[in-house]
Amino acid sequence: MEIQNKTEIFYENILNVLKNSREKVLKTVNITMVKTYFEIGRLILEEEQKGEYRGTYGKELLKTLSIRLTKEFGKGFSETNLKQMKTFYDVYKIRQTVSDEFKLSWSHYLILMRISNIEERQFYEIEAFNSNWSLRELRRQLDSALYERLVLSRDKESVKELSLKGQIIEKSIDVIKDPYVLEFLGLPEKHEYSEHDLESEIINKLEMFLLELGKGFTFVGRQVRFTFDEKHFRVDLVFYNRLLRCFVLIDLKIGEVTHQDLGQMQMYVNYYDRFIKLPEENKTIGIIICREKNDTLVEITLPENNEQIFASRYETILPSKEDIKKLIMEEE
Template sequence: MKEKSASVGEMGKSGENEIAIASEELIGNIRPLIEQAKARVAQSVNSGLVLLYWQIGKRISDDLPAESRAEYGAKVVELVSERLAAEYGKGFRRSNVFHMIRFAEAFDDAKIVQTLSGQLSWSHFIEIIYFKDPLQRQFYTEMARVERWSVRTLRKKIQGMLYERTAISRKPEELARQELEDLKEEDRMTPDLVFQDPYLLDFLGLEDTYSERDLEAAILRELERFLLELGTDFSFIARQKRMTIGDRDFYLDMLFYHRSLRRLVAIELKLGSFDAAYKGQMELYLRWLDRYERRPGEEAPIGLILCSEKNREQIELLQLDRGEIRVAEYLVELPPKGLLEAKLHEAIRLARGQEELCSYQSKWH
């Protein structure tokens, strides 16, 4: 009898283990369903909230034209916000109601708002709506949507003047608008939307004197932040990529892949000013990558030469502001914002002046 009891006891333990294992497996299968449902509900709530705020802003804008808002309109809005906040909560406080009005003014197409409401939160829109330049506003809207930026990432991109550092900001308005429309309609990224100038690498913490290898090593130590500076679609592939060409070995500093562009991106790091010889070196690397590393369905590889200084005349003569090779400066110390703004605005002015000159010349030839 004792032996039989022991056997029953062992069977009981085994049964408990089986029950525990089965319950864990079931919980593991159920948990994703709950998380997915929570995400759908949160997205639905966010979408509904964004649309509601736009509708409120639109109604106020329609009922109180801009010319009536100086004093009378502001007092009406304050009274409305007090009543709504008392009835429906803090989301209708004065500052937020004014955000709603600005939101309706900045995004005047209900269909666009409906589409974006499922992808961007109200906090995203607050960061974007006060840009005076419609192209700047559209750039951050579409990039945040396509690259799925968090609000924190969007804020950092704006503070780092990402728009001003991309080639799109230096283009004539019509071309820039068309490129942003293509991004909105087809999610089609271009090198001018991806590459920046200058790149802000102040987070690397380099000393006053450093070598190209020091710069490369520092970037790899801080790879996550470097990738965020490049853009969220960049994936790291290799460091010091070896290329055997003829009887010689060449080494590319860094190789990345950009998902939206569907291209390999070769990056060379250079100290000092840009030199024309760097173009030939990069062209050799790109031809090799195109022949031996490019996969079916990918576009041709492109290259980025990062220099501590740019030689603008050489770059213009070599036409490196368009095509498969780009040159950009990097800053290992973040300059005062005013100085950076002046530098970028001057670059934009020069680039637009060059485009206008080319356009003018083409009309006469």
């Protein structure tokens, strides 16, 4: 048995070496391919801009090139792909700081280069790399207007930082979004479900909900009970944020948030700060995710310089970017 265990450990070590090596090779090949396409795009654009290639012959340049490259190298050099390489170079030829090195896959850049706003594009490029987003996750964050939603809760200086550093989590407000987009739950737009239904669907699709919450979140529990003075209370969802080193309590409301809801969350947060969190941990954050909210009521109910209690709306369908941009303009 001991020999078998040693053999198994030996095998696992070899397996890990091979897996790590394969991942490094794939990354190297991927980055080399992206740089190659960038260079091909440069050559095509520069050739098209020469006077002798304007007019009829210029229009045939990509067609002729596609035929010759396909014959020599096989698939991957259709006219459409060559146009994409040219666009890729055109978009990234002014080498922004984050783009000095291409770190993502070609498929990621095919999505990114469609974003006309340079600051927005840089943000998604940084986040896709730092958070190791798959193509599906990148598309989802783009479709849910993550950048615009983060802009809503930041001043102009902090908005600039988004395009240079991505989302930096240093204080409680950095993890807050308004609205939260929960289209992946598959719930109807109207109130044809209960708070229990909302909570259950979040648990069923916890991986997607963690992606929507953002960086550093780990799930602690559902309907977490605590007791004092022989009275029992339950927090809908409890998370811990490793970056902020604090508990994050979430209460779900399918209607409009009330001052009683805010008061209840304040009590939850106080209890966790006094009896649950460790001395070296930071203050607990409480988020009420609700269908509607009155900003004035929230502001009056909560203490000045509030950094612990937040109320954010949620959407069960993907909002249009136009709607998000209107909110940004209203805030400004």
